[in-house]
Amino acid sequence: xxxxxxxxxxxxxxxxxxxxxxxxxxxxxxxxxxxxxxxxxxxxxxxxxxxxxxxxxxxxxxxxxxxxxxxxxxxxxxxxxxxxxxxxxxxxxxxxxxxxxxxxxxxxxxxxxxxxxxxxxxxxxxxxxxxxxxxxxxxxxxxxxxxxxxxxxxxxxxxxxxxxxxxxxxxxxxxxxxxxxxxxxxxxxxxxxxxxxxxxxxxxxxxxxxxxxxxxxxxxxxxxxxxxxxxxxxxxxxxxxxxxxxxxxxxxxxxxxxxxxxxxxxxxxxxxxxxxxxxxxxxxxxxxxxxxxxxxxxxxxxxxxxxxxxxxxxxxxxx
Amino acid sequence: xxxxxxxxxxxxxxxxxxxxxxxxxxxxxxxxxxxxxxxxxxxxxxxxxxxxxxxxxxxxxxxxxxxxxxxxxxxxxxxxxxxxxxxxxxxxxxxxxxxxxxxxxxxxxxxxxxxxxxxxxxxxxxxxxxxxxxxxxxxxxxxxxxxxxxxxxxxxxxxxxxxxxxxxxxxxxxxxxxxxxxxxxxxxxxxxxxxxxxxxxxxxxxxxxxxxxxxxxxxxxxxxxxxxxxxxxxxxxxxxxxxxxxxxxxxxxxxxxxxxxxxxxxxxxxxxxxxxxxxxxxxxxxxxxxx
Numbered sequence: 365x366x367x368x369x370x371x372x373x374x375x376x377x378x379x380x381x382x383x384x385x386x387x388x389x390x391x392x393x394x395x396x397x398x399x400x401x402x403x404x405x406x407x408x409x410x411x412x413x414x415x416x417x418x419x420x421x422x423x424x425x426x427x428x429x430x431x432x433x434x435x436x437x438x439x440x441x442x443x444x445x446x447x448x449x450x451x452x453x454x455x456x457x458x459x460x461x462x463x464x465x466x467x468x469x470x471x472x473x474x475x476x477x478x479x480x481x482x483x484x485x486x487x488x489x490x491x492x493x494x495x496x497x498x499x500x501x502x503x504x505x506x507x508x509x510x511x512x513x514x515x516x517x518x519x520x521x522x523x524x525x526x527x528x529x530x531x532x533x534x535x536x537x538x539x540x541x542x543x544x545x546x547x548x549x550x551x552x553x554x555x556x557x558x559x560x561x562x563x564x565x566x567x568x569x570x571x572x573x574x575x576x577x578x579x580x581x582x583x584x585x586x587x588x589x590x591x592x593x594x595x596x597x598x599x600x601x602x603x604x605x606x607x608x609x610x611x612x613x614x615x616x617x618x619x620x621x622x623x624x625x626x627x628x629x630x631x632x633x634x635x636x637x638x639x640x641x642x643x644x645x646x647x648x649x650x651x652x653x654x655x656x657x658x659x660x661x662x663x664x665x666x667x668x669x670x671x672x673x674x675x676x677x678x679x680x681x682x683x
Numbered sequence: 684x685x686x687x688x689x690x691x692x693x694x695x696x697x698x699x700x701x702x703x704x705x706x707x708x709x710x711x712x713x714x715x716x717x718x719x720x721x722x723x724x725x726x727x728x729x730x731x732x733x734x735x736x737x738x739x740x741x742x743x744x745x746x747x748x749x750x751x752x753x754x755x756x757x758x759x760x761x762x763x764x765x766x767x768x769x770x771x772x773x774x775x776x777x778x779x780x781x782x783x784x785x786x787x788x789x790x791x792x793x794x795x796x797x798x799x800x801x802x803x804x805x806x807x808x809x810x811x812x813x814x815x816x817x818x819x820x821x822x823x824x825x826x827x828x829x830x831x832x833x834x835x836x837x838x839x840x841x842x843x844x845x846x847x848x849x850x851x852x853x854x855x856x857x858x859x860x861x862x863x864x865x866x867x868x869x870x871x872x873x874x875x876x877x878x879x880x881x882x883x884x885x886x887x888x889x890x891x892x893x894x895x896x897x898x899x900x901x902x903x904x905x906x907x908x909x910x911x912x913x914x915x916x917x918x919x920x921x922x923x924x925x926x927x928x929x930x931x932x933x934x935x936x937x938x939x940x941x942x943x944x945x946x947x948x949x950x951x952x953x954x955x956x957x958x959x960x961x962x963x964x965x966x967x968x969x970x971x972x973x974x
Contacts, residue, residue, distance in 0.1 A: 408787045411846055
């Protein structure tokens with residue numbers, strides 16, 4: 365964020381200094397360029413205003429109304445918020461989402477950091493390229509297709525996962541019918557597809573750590589674990605903050621996987637915040653309530669981001 | 684810590700240069716990487732292998748090794764759903780959105796990078812801020828808006844709201860900032876109009892940036908599920924991800940091969956982009972987070 369601002373400032377002063385002011389043609393040209401700016405920005409600014417800014421305002425307003433599209437919207441004050449607070453399904457959905465985010469993001473960071481550190485160790489370049497490609501391939505697949513595949517793999521009676529577990533004499537796990545196991549499946553499927561993103565970020569962070577640090581510390585007799593703790597992780601911490609913030613924001617919006625794999629079940633075991641937004645709006649036609657849940661989710665996303673930046677003051681090391 | 688095992692033949696996975704003695708730790712690392720690769724690519728390979736089974740086969744009904752290979756499931760999926768229409772809808776939506784985003788992002792990115800006007804910083808700040816608003820929060824009003832425009836249950840409902848791109852604008856602005864401003868001066872001296880300078884000087888140089896915008900848009904919208912689920916009602920307007928999920932719902936656990944054949948077909952374009960545009964994809968995905 366700070367870099368963008370800095371670039372912007374540099375750019376403003378830069379173009380001001382090479383602006384040939386004073387002559388008549390320059391003024392005319394500047395007028396022409398103003399028109400050009402308006403023309404060039406019209407599709408993006410117009411589109412964002414229409415499809416993002418207006419909807420944000422509308423969404424917040426709508427949260428205070430009851431509206432089923434058919435009859436006229438009716439102002440109900442904070443009723444929508446009171447009703448979602450009292451609704452056990454919504455409460456469970458938010459609790460599920462928060463639990464999911466904590467477990468999934470920690471797992472995602474752990475897997476991504478481990479694999480990135482391993483890929484950075486000494487190995488032929490072609491092999492490193494292969495691993496790097498393999499680990500981020502799931503990222504280009506569609507979450508819904510992946511969920512279809514995984515619902516077959518985790519099928520209790522015929523799925524490959526239980527077959528493999530059977531080889532080591534583990535009895536079949538009711539992956540999609542037990543509350544705890546189905547949540548575990550959602551976490552695993554999500555992390556499987558998304559760790560590659562964190563992996564790419566961590567790989568970028570690792571490559572900016574000077575190798576001399578490792579050389580110097582191994583002369584001092586530091587081994588792998590020691591180096592990981594005292595060099596890699598501290599120098600990687602700014603990258604990890606970004607990775608964690610982005611992972612939390614996207615995990616809080618989970619929808620595709622539980623929708624396709626479990627439809628939120630068994631019971632409400634894998635129902636998430638976005639699923640209840642979807643159901644309130646497009647199943648129950650209660651658009652005000654859906655907006656109110658959306659507002660709560662947005663506040664949750666903002667709070668989670670703020671908490672991470674706050675905590676980062678203690679844990680993140682800037683050289 | 685560095686107990687060495689004098690047996691260099693035991694680790695074929697990670698060849699160690701200069702015949703260093705292979706340590707237990709090296710073996711452990713190699714094993715972890717191999718396990719990671721198997722777990723990552725395994726489900727994909729299983730999908731392809733299962734799609735090559737007979738469509739009469741239900742889940743758990745044998746494997747590639749016992750049944751051999753057949754392409755019947757690929758034929759069958761075209762009988763079960765209107766696969767051509769799903770493909771066409773997906774190509775249309777994804778193609779138009781990708782091209783449209785390249786167009787709008789090139790224009791807006793250029794204006795933010797190269798044209799001085801009042802309120803530029805503020806406007807750009809607003810554009811950036813919209814990137815942080817989750818789609819699910821705006822979806823209800825957007826749905827109303829689309830309905831009010833008479834576009835509900837059309838492909839335009841998917842295309843139109845996706846044309847402006849805050850992230851693409853951000854990327855293209857960075858890209859144009861990286862190109863030398865002297866080019867514009869030189870073009871002006873040669874008598875080129877500002878529009879001409881943009882079109883003939885800067886756009887041709889900005890293709891790598893535009894490729895990132897296009898590939899990211901393709902990847903996102905080809906796989907998109909949430910918006911099509913809400914915006915389309917009739918099957919003739921379904922895109923591939925939606926069509927495949929509804930096919931799976933109809934099929935249950937019977938004829939897994941047919942569903943997976945559809946999944947494999949839908950993965951092919953994504954895999955092609957992955958192979959040929961991986962560098963752009965990587966650059967684009969990590970672009971927003973580089974400090």
